[in-house]
Amino acid sequence: MAELRTETMTVNMGPQHPSTHGVLRLVLELDGEVIQSVMPTIGYLHTGIEKTAEQKKWQQVIPLVERMDYLGAQSNSLAYAMAVEKLLGLEMPARVNDIRVLIAELQRIASHLIWLGTHGMEIGAVSMLFYAVRERELLLNINELIAGFRFFPSYIRIGGLREDLPRGFHETVTAFLDRFPGKIDEFEGLLTKNDIFRRRTEGVGVVTQEEAMQWGLVGPILRAAGSDYDVRRYFPYLGYETYDFKVPTATEGDVYARYRVRVAEMRESVKIARQALSRITPSGVWACDDPRVVPPPKDKVYSEMEALIQHFLIYSQGFTVPAGEAYVPIEGPRGEHGTYIVSDGTNRPWRVKMRAPSLMAIQALPSVVQGGLIADVVAVIGSNDVVMGDCDR
Amino acid sequence: MNAPDIIAALAPLVPGASFEAVPSVDFATIYVPAERLVDTCRALRDADGLRFTTIIEITAADYIPRQPRFEVVYHLLSISKRLRLRLKVRVAEGATLPTVQGVWKGAGWLEREVWDMFGIVFAGHADLRRLLMPEDWEGHPARKDYPVQIRKGAQTYEPLEVSENEFRANIERDRVKRTH
Numbered sequence: 001m002a003e004l005r006t007e008t009m010t011v012n013m014g015p016q017h018p019s020t021h022g023v024l025r026l027v028l029e030l031d032g033e034v035i036q037s038v039m040p041t042i043g044y045l046h047t048g049i050e051k052t053a054e055q056k057k058w059q060q061v062i063p064l065v066e067r068m069d070y071l072g073a074q075s076n077s078l079a080y081a082m083a084v085e086k087l088l089g090l091e092m093p094a095r096v097n098d099i100r101v102l103i104a105e106l107q108r109i110a111s112h113l114i115w116l117g118t119h120g121m122e123i124g125a126v127s128m129l130f131y132a133v134r135e136r137e138l139l140l141n142i143n144e145l146i147a148g149f150r151f152f153p154s155y156i157r158i159g160g161l162r163e164d165l166p167r168g169f170h171e172t173v174t175a176f177l178d179r180f181p182g183k184i185d186e187f188e189g190l191l192t193k194n195d196i197f198r199r200r201t202e203g204v205g206v207v208t209q210e211e212a213m214q215w216g217l218v219g220p221i222l223r224a225a226g227s228d229y230d231v232r233r234y235f236p237y238l239g240y241e242t243y244d245f246k247v248p249t250a251t252e253g254d255v256y257a258r259y260r261v262r263v264a265e266m267r268e269s270v271k272i273a274r275q276a277l278s279r280i281t282p283s284g285v286w287a288c289d290d291p292r293v294v295p296p297p298k299d300k301v302y303s304e305m306e307a308l309i310q311h312f313l314i315y316s317q318g319f320t321v322p323a324g325e326a327y328v329p330i331e332g333p334r335g336e337h338g339t340y341i342v343s344d345g346t347n348r349p350w351r352v353k354m355r356a357p358s359l360m361a362i363q364a365l366p367s368v369v370q371g372g373l374i375a376d377v378v379a380v381i382g383s384n385d386v387v388m389g390d391c392d393r
Numbered sequence: 394m395n396a397p398d399i400i401a402a403l404a405p406l407v408p409g410a411s412f413e414a415v416p417s418v419d420f421a422t423i424y425v426p427a428e429r430l431v432d433t434c435r436a437l438r439d440a441d442g443l444r445f446t447t448i449i450e451i452t453a454a455d456y457i458p459r460q461p462r463f464e465v466v467y468h469l470l471s472i473s474k475r476l477r478l479r480l481k482v483r484v485a486e487g488a489t490l491p492t493v494q495g496v497w498k499g500a501g502w503l504e505r506e507v508w509d510m511f512g513i514v515f516a517g518h519a520d521l522r523r524l525l526m527p528e529d530w531e532g533h534p535a536r537k538d539y540p541v542q543i544r545k546g547a548q549t550y551e552p553l554e555v556s557e558n559e560f561r562a563n564i565e566r567d568r569v570k571r572t573h
Contacts, residue, residue, distance in 0.1 A: 051534055
């Protein structure tokens, strides 16, 4: 019998595919079920936010950057606000830093919950999504409580926070923090020892420590490959050095290791959030006392001429930022979120650039999944926790 | 480690290159001459006291009307030494930069994005295509002289128009006659 002719098959995955977390197109070249090559196409969610930011005043950029990585909204605005504050040379009061730590950790939990739900769903544990989104709902309620907006609260502002914490904040957050560790046990009970889940994830999509560093995958992906690099530890900000927490790591570098690292991170975030909450008084300062940036209190605006002028100036002209450049990294849910800003000394940014951990993760995707099975692509995308809004900006 | 220390460490590794320290509010920043960029990056990655093994970010800024017009900015991270470094390279309009893809794999898409947004060419790049904008896009949106409020019509494709006779002719042309 003559030899059978074989050829590879090209399969188009996406742009509208439920497991691509947004709009990502992959062109897969398959030999049977084995992946020969992958070509990602991105840019479907590119909205030119960085260019738009150059047309806005400094404070007006906050809602824009929150819409980049829409699952970790307040990580973006935190990094941006801290970068501008660095150029302005502002020091935040301790209470503002503590509230920011609390918000950043709650945001990390919220983002990891969506990751957990979708990741579980994509590799067969469909009910995970419902378990995870139920808990995230409580976090969105907290956002609604502090800012009246559930996804993009814009609560973190340059110079501090938008306003003081609302009544009932401590009770609501405490109730969540008391409830949540038990729920993590529940998630782990569904997945960690689940035989099907482990067979789909163990040994799949291995990223070694050297590869992760080469590709710039700093964050949970690098920590799952053995490094303990965490911006909160290596370059502390917001007083993270005063908090007691562990940096979860694993050594295998596979999808299962990344799962374990992120679940452990949620537990650590609860610990940090508890410590932060215990430091925050129910009422107190919510912004620094720099009158260039922070508008005066309303009662003064109504009674004092200087305060009225200052209020008017801040809301009409905005404030100027000294010329220069700054890059401020923070540990976001997906890894190192950073904002690079350039000011030319005016009231509008000259250049705003967000570092996008998802962009780096998708860039490395072909080398991670090559030689694996087509079903593993879904597992790897899920475990890299990509958000296309963050990738395309 | 501040910028003069890093320049002192680099000087014997990249002989003849003139580095320039820049005052900055966050971490060490140095200007690197474009023609020695790859040597410098390789030295920064491999030197024992530095070990900048991770590329964090490559971006650019358009300083029009200043000449040279662009600055490409590289943010590096050394995890083992807990160091950050910013490299800056001045690039004139139409000039090219050598790619650092060979030094850090992760630089590939970052350079593609800079090409896409600013139109700065990276010589030797393996796959320098647009990254975020459509492939047939004209212009480089992040340039300062690129208009902000432009209106572009939605791109549509006309359906294939075939008359009835052409259709029949096509069918007849493609019909395979049975030969046995």
